[in-house]
Amino acid sequence: MAKQIKVIKCPNCGSIEKTEIKPEHYRCENCNTEYFLDSDDINVNVKYHNHNHNHNQNSTQTNYLDEANIKSIIIIVACIVVAIVFGSLISIFFKSKSYSNNSYSNPPVTHTTKSTKSDTTLPAETKNSVKDVNYHYCSLTLVENKPFIISIAQRKYSQSSESKYYFVVHDLLANKIIQESEIADLKMDNFGNVKWDSHDFTQDKTYLTAGKRSAFLLDKKKLTLTEVTSSLLENYPQYNTGIASINITTAQSTRGARVFHILTDHGQKIYYFPIQDKAYVDNNDFYMALKNFDQVNDSSEHTAFSFAQRYDKDFKLIKFTYVSPDGKSYYTFTSADVGDERTDGSGKFTDEVSAYNIDNTFYRNSKYRLVSHQNLTPNRLYFSPEIVYFDDTSLIIKTKASASPDSHYNYQRLDTNTGKVLWTLSEDKIRIKEVTHLNDNFIAKQNCDKYAIISSDGTISKEITLTQEK
Numbered sequence: 309m310a311k312q313i314k315v316i317k318c319p320n321c322g323s324i325e326k327t328e329i330k331p332e333h334y335r336c337e338n339c340n341t342e343y344f345l346d347s348d349d350i351n352v353n354v355k356y357h358n359h360n361h362n363h364n365q366n367s368t369q370t371n372y373l374d375e376a377n378i379k380s381i382i383i384i385v386a387c388i389v390v391a392i393v394f395g396s397l398i399s400i401f402f403k404s405k406s407y408s409n410n411s412y413s414n415p416p417v418t419h420t421t422k423s424t425k426s427d428t429t430l431p432a433e434t435k436n437s438v439k440d441v442n443y444h445y446c447s448l449t450l451v452e453n454k455p456f457i458i459s460i461a462q463r464k465y466s467q468s469s470e471s472k473y474y475f476v477v478h479d480l481l482a483n484k485i486i487q488e489s490e491i492a493d494l495k496m497d498n499f500g501n502v503k504w505d506s507h508d509f510t511q512d513k514t515y516l517t518a519g520k521r522s523a524f525l526l527d528k529k530k531l532t533l534t535e536v537t538s539s540l541l542e543n544y545p546q547y548n549t550g551i552a553s554i555n556i557t558t559a560q561s562t563r564g565a566r567v568f569h570i571l572t573d574h575g576q577k578i579y580y581f582p583i584q585d586k587a588y589v590d591n592n593d594f595y596m597a598l599k600n601f602d603q604v605n606d607s608s609e610h611t612a613f614s615f616a617q618r619y620d621k622d623f624k625l626i627k628f629t630y631v632s633p634d635g636k637s638y639y640t641f642t643s644a645d646v647g648d649e650r651t652d653g654s655g656k657f658t659d660e661v662s663a664y665n666i667d668n669t670f671y672r673n674s675k676y677r678l679v680s681h682q683n684l685t686p687n688r689l690y691f692s693p694e695i696v697y698f699d700d701t702s703l704i705i706k707t708k709a710s711a712s713p714d715s716h717y718n719y720q721r722l723d724t725n726t727g728k729v730l731w732t733l734s735e736d737k738i739r740i741k742e743v744t745h746l747n748d749n750f751i752a753k754q755n756c757d758k759y760a761i762i763s764s765d766g767t768i769s770k771e772i773t774l775t776q777e778k
Contacts, residue, residue, distance in 0.1 A: 440464040441776060444473075444504040445516060446756035448480070448744050449528040455480040455744070455751055456531060457759070457774065460491070460504060460516070471500045473518075475533040478774050480751070480759060485778040487531060495521040507556050507566045509583050515568070520553045523568070525582075540568065540580060544587045549574045609679055613698050613724075615690065623690040625705070625727065628681035685727035691715065697743035697750075698724070704743055704750070709734075721766065731766025738768060 316334070317324050323338035333344040446459040457478040462471050473494060477487035494502050496519070506516040506526075514526040515536075523537045541548040550573035557569045568580040569590070577590035609629050616626045691708035696719065698704070703722045708715045717735040722728065733740075738760055742753040749769070750762040761770040 441757070443756035444502075445506050446753075447508075447514065447526075447528065448742065448751060448753055448759075449531075450744065450746065451529055451531065453747070455746060456486075457756075458526065458528060458531065459756060462501070471496070473502060477531050480772060480774075483772055483775055485775065488778050489533075491518075491524075491533075495519045505556050509566065513583070515556065515582055517554055517556055520555050521551075523551075523554055540582070541570070541578070541587060543585060544578075547572060547576060547578050547587055547589075549576070611700070611724075613684070613695055613703055615693050615695065623693050624686075625684045625688075625690065625693070625722075626681055627684045627724070629679040631679060684722075688727070692717075696740060697745075699745055700724075702745055702750075706740070733762070733766060733768070 318336035318341055320341040321339045323336055325337035326334040328334050335342050442462040444460045449456050457480050459476045461474050461476050464471055473491040475489050475491055479486050496502050502519045504518055506514055508514045512529045516524045525534045525536045551570055552573050553571045555569055556566055558566055570578040570580055578587055579590055580587045609631055611629050614626050616624045691711050693705055693707040696704040696706050703724050705720055706717055709718050719733045719740055721730040739754055740752045744751045748764040752760045752762055757774040759772045760768050763769045
C-alpha cells in the first residue's frame with residue numbers, strides 16, 4: 309500500500325529534528341526519544357524509558373504540558389490559595405472584634421437550664437438560653453394546705469444583656485411554675501438593677517417597693533401581685549399629688565411598727581399605714597394620732613418561747629403564756645423580763661398587724677399580762693441557741709453541738725410540754741433558714757430556690773431545687 313508523505317514529529321516534544329537509526333526507526337535530536345513508524349495510517353510507536361506509548365499523529369488533542377504551561381498553572385493555583393487564606397483571616401478578625409464589643413463583663417453563670425419542650429411552647433427569650441437568676445424576694449405560703457413559693461426573680465438571658473424582673477409562683481411539691489409574668493416599667497439604676505424592699509404587714513398581705521419609686525401589693529392567698537403606687541393615697545386627695553419616692557421604714561413612737569414613708573411631688577413627707585389606710589403628715593400631730601388606732605378587747609391567752617440569758621450566765625429556754633387585750637397573737641421584741649429572766653428577743657412572728665412588741669411592758673403596762681412562765685429545760689446547757697420555729701404544738705431550735713467555737717450547729721425539734729428532744733438534724737446535712745408546718749411534716753427553706761421536706765421523725769424525705777422552666 310502506498311505511503312503518504314507527512315511531516316513526522318517526535319511524539320514526545322514535537323521536534324522534527326531526528327536521526328534515522330535504521331529503516332523507519334528514528335531518534336529525536338531534541339529529547340533522544342526513539343520511535344518508529346507503522347504502515348498506512350502512519351502510527352508513531354514510541355519506545356522511551358522502557359514504556360510503550362501509542363500516539364495517533366492525526367489527533368488534534370495535546371496530551372502533554374510544556375514547561376511554560378506548568379508554571380502558569382502553578383502561579384494561578386498559588387494566587388487562589390493566597391486569596392482564600394487572606395479572606396478567612398479578615399473574617400475571623402472582624403467576628404472576634406464584634407464579640408468583644410457585645411459580650412458581658414460578668415457573664416451569667418448560674419441556673420443553666422435545658423428545655424425538653426418544643427420551642428413553640430416557650431417565650432422567645434427562653435429558647436436555647438442560659439438563665440442567670442437572682443431572687444429579690446421569696447416566700448413560702450400555704451393555700452388550702454398546699455405549699456407554693458412566691459418570688460420576685462431577676463433574669464438575664466444569653467441573647468441579651470438586659471435584666472428582666474418576673475413575678476413567679478411555683479407549685480412546690482410538683483416543682484413547676486404555675487404563674488409567671490414580667491414586671492415592666494421599673495426604674496432601674498445605671499447597672500440595670502432594681503433595689504427591692506418588702507414587709508409582711510399581715511400573714512396574707514405583703515407590700516414591696518421597687519427602687520423607692522413603685523409599690524406593689526402581694527396577696528399570698530390569691531397568689532397575685534398588683535402595683536398600687538398611684539392608689540395608695542387615693543382617699544387622701546390633699547396628699548395625692550404624685551409620689552416622688554416611697555420606702556418602708558420604722559417610724560418613731562410606733563413601737564416598731566412598719567409604715568410607708570412617702571415623699572410627694574410637692575415635697576410633703578407622709579406616713580402611710582396601708583392596712584389601716586391611715587395617712588399622716590410627718591410632724592408632731594402624727595405621734596398624737598397613733599393613740600386613736602382601734603383597740604380590740606381580747607382576753608385570750610397565747611404561748612411563746614424564747615431563750616433568755618442574764619449577766620452572761622447560761623442560756624435558758626423559757627416558755628411563757630401572756631394575755632394581750634389588743635388581740636395580737638403574734639409578737640416580736642428586743643428584750644423582755646419574763647419572771648427573773650431577760651429574754652433575748654429570739655421569738656419569731658410573721659404578722660405585723662397581729663404582733664406587739666414586748667419591751668419590759670409586763671410591769672410597766674398592765675394591759676399586757678404575763679400569765680405563766682417556766683424554764684422548759686432546766687438541766688440542759690445551750691451554746692449560741694436560736695428559736696427557728698414554733699406554733700401551738702411544735703418547737704424547733706438551732707444550737708451548737710458543743711462549746712467549741714468550731715462546733716457545727718444542730719437543728720432540734722423539742723416537745724413543747726417537756727422539752728424532750730424528738731429529733732436532731734446536723735447542719736452538715738441541711739441548713740435551714742425558715743420552717744413551715746405542713747400536716748405531719750415540716751418544709752424547710754434552705755434558700756430561695758432550694759427546699760426540703762422533713763418527716764415527723766426528722767428524716768429528710770425529699771429535697772427540691774426549683775425548676776426555672778415553665
